[in-house]
Amino acid sequence: MGLSSERYIAIRLLIMYLDSRKSAQVSEIVKGFDGFDPTVHNCLINANIQWGNLDQARRLFDEMPERNEVSWTALISGLMRYGRVDESMWYFERNPFHNVVSWTAAINGLVQNGLNAEALKLFLKLLDSGVRPNSVTFTSVLRACAGFGEIGLGMSVLGLIVKTGFEHNISVSNSLITLCLKTGEKALARRIFDQMEKKDVVSWTAILDMYVGMGDLREARRIFDDMPERNEVSWSAMIARYSQSGHPEEALKLFLQMSGNGFVPNRSCLAIILSALATLEDLRVGMNIHAHVVKIGYEKDVFISSSLVDLYCKCGKTKEGRVAFDSMLEKSVVSWNSMVGGYCLNGQMEEAKVLFDSIPAPNNVSWNTMVGGYLENKEFDKVFEVFNEMLLCGETPNTSTFSSVLSGCASIASLEKGKNLHGKAIKHGTQYDVFVGTALVDMYAKSGDIKSSKKVFDRMPEKNEVSWTVMIQGLAENGFTEESLLLFEEMNRTSIVAPNELMLLSVLFACSHTGLVDDGLQYFNSMEAVYGTKPKGKHYTCVVDILSRSGRLVEAEELLKSMPFEPETNAWSALLSGCSKHKNEEIAERTAKKLWELVEKNSAGYVMLSNIYASAGRWVDVLNIRRLMKDRGLKKSGGCSWVEVKNEVHCFYSEDASHCQLAEIYDLLELVRFEMLAI
DNA sequence: GTAGGGTTAG
Secondary structure, eight states: OOSHHHHHHHHHHHHHHHHTTOHHHHHHHHHHSOSOOHHHHHHHHHHHHHTTOHHHHHHHHHHOSSOOHHHHHHHHHHHHHTTOHHHHHHHHHHOSOOOHHHHHHHHHHHHHTTOHHHHHHHHHHHHHHTOOOOHHHHHHHHHHHHHHTOHHHHHHHHHHHHHTTOTTOHHHHHHHHHHHHHTTOHHHHHHHHHHOSSOOHHHHHHHHHHHHHTTOHHHHHHHHHHOSOOOHHHHHHHHHHHHHTTOHHHHHHHHHHHHHTTOOOOHHHHHHHHHHHHHHTOHHHHHHHHHHHHHTTOTTOHHHHHHHHHHHHHTTOHHHHHHHHHTOSSOOHHHHHHHHHHHHHTTOHHHHHHHHHTOSSOOHHHHHHHHHHHHHTTOHHHHHHHHHHHHHTTOOOOHHHHHHHHHHHHHHTOHHHHHHHHHHHHHTTOTTSHHHHHHHHHHHHHTTOHHHHHHHHHHOSSOOHHHHHHHHHHHHHTTOHHHHHHHHHHHHHHOOOOOOHHHHHHHHHHHHHHTOHHHHHHHHHHHHHTTOOOOOHHHHHHHHHHHHHTTOHHHHHHHHHHOSSOOOHHHHHHHHHHHHHHTOHHHHHHHHHHHHHHHTTOHHHHHHHHHHHHHTTOHHHHHHHHHHHHHTTOOOOOOEEEEEETTEEEEEETTBOOOTTHHHHHHHHHHHHHHHHHO
16 A cells, blocks of 8 residues: 555545444455554554453554554543543553643543542643643643632633633633633633633533523523524533423423424433423323434433433333333443332332342432332331431432431421431531421421421521421411411512412411411412412312301302312311301201212211211211211221330321230320329 | 533432
8 A cells, every 4th residue: 555545545444434333344444454554553443442442452552563642642541531540641651752642631531530639730740841731731621620629720720821822712711611610600700701702602502501500591591592503512401401400391392493403413412302201201202202212223322221211110101111221231320220210109119129129339319219219108117217228338318318318207207216317417418408408397397396497497598489388387287377477478578489389278277277367368369369379179178167267157158159160078067167166057057968968979078077066066966977987888097196205106096906015005094194183 | 632411319
């Protein structure tokens, strides 16, 4: 192969065949070269690195009778890419061609492997050696600075950048913006962006991301719309942000728009959109995308296939999700977590546990998935069991863990466990998180310690809708109805959080228990007009209760009749008890009749009715109903109360005396009663 | 040899 153009064509062909992995054609081309050719060897090395055959690449390199600078750099960066830092550095030190490119390859490799300090040390050595850094070197070095999260370091590098005249380089400026964003210097990032003479898609996307990080999706979208040019990455960025910020429908809209504009979604974008579709539980479109993914041969991508597992599971199809999961050649811990989470979501806790136990390297998300799964499926004992196991395994609980386990405490009203966890949460520095704070407020409130609940709430640096809801609800249900109403008003004055259904229910509940009839009516009437939430059955019931208690029975009955949907049984019984309290035979008659009709349908109605008769002192009627229930084989779902002793909750059921220490308990009670009588 | 976007849990 003498002519240089002939050689050039052969090498282009070789690269092409290597790209499409056509080995027969590759060896044919290689044979066409007589003797050793370093460029051919370099191509083979690069291809093997690309395929992950590191040892083959190394062998090829070691066999070379002579190597050029490209050979050295290829191996150094290749080894770095797969985390083989020491080997890479071994070659770097023996590299006779100490040019900028190989220095930069090593520096960047160290950064890629999270060894930021080593990277900066190597950069200082580079400066000592007299080799001049270039723009690529600076982007890597700035990334190392960003890894430290400290802007000062970056600023001293900036001095060097200015001195060497790279401050107007686009890549360098882009890296500077990224550094500023990672260190929280948003104003500076914006200034650098504004001062750039030339901006590219990367600059625009970086600044777009800044506004998303600040929670300002609107401004981000404005920037996206104003971008002079876009590529598939900027589209993906905006789509991803919508999806991650709880707007999957916007993400889908933009995705369709992107395709309409002729952009072909890449792997990242497909993973993002599948995740958005999972959130939307849109199986139809999701399956379309799945088909497309298979068609273009992307189904082996770990990100995409993990999203597919998630999609099927979120749509309730754990079987299909499992098929997708089982067919994955390469699984990441995220794939495992998605499948485990899928089982949890669909109440298949046994399958979830089996799969969880076989995760090769579970991370804290895996553990949190199990903890959250047991919580959602109300297996509270297991919540604490898994949590303890997690601690024993040395896994660090995070905000997600604590918020789940604390919710578990709230559900079983276990103050002792809750307090213990509060301490642990503080120890792990998670107490100022919104989720943890909210779970603490709820836990204390549900356990009856409203003081602690309020204390935690007042100290929360950030409050969301749920935080306000649980506090308002907690106050109302613990009898602090005035405080509850005051807090609701405070929220309306001071926070951007809008009242939701649950809060308004608590507010109405508070009004009914404080006898604030007109306030209650006013809140009720402003639900739709002011707060934009349609009253549900429970709200109507509460208002009927408010009116009935205060004797405004005609209004209560009117309200019930004017409802746009069927009222709850409770609403009728509230009216009936109002009637018996305020002695209105006429309305009572009609209401009782209505109740009897409803009562036929379920046992709860019978119980309610018997309770109403009981509270009105109509014992004969009570007995009649009880007898009727027995005749028809209906059983009341039992009431239960519980106490917590030494970290264990003991339940006592009204009609089922089954506690293991029942005899002893009764003995002791008798003793206490005797002592009391003696005094 | 480089800068921006990817999947899971509360």
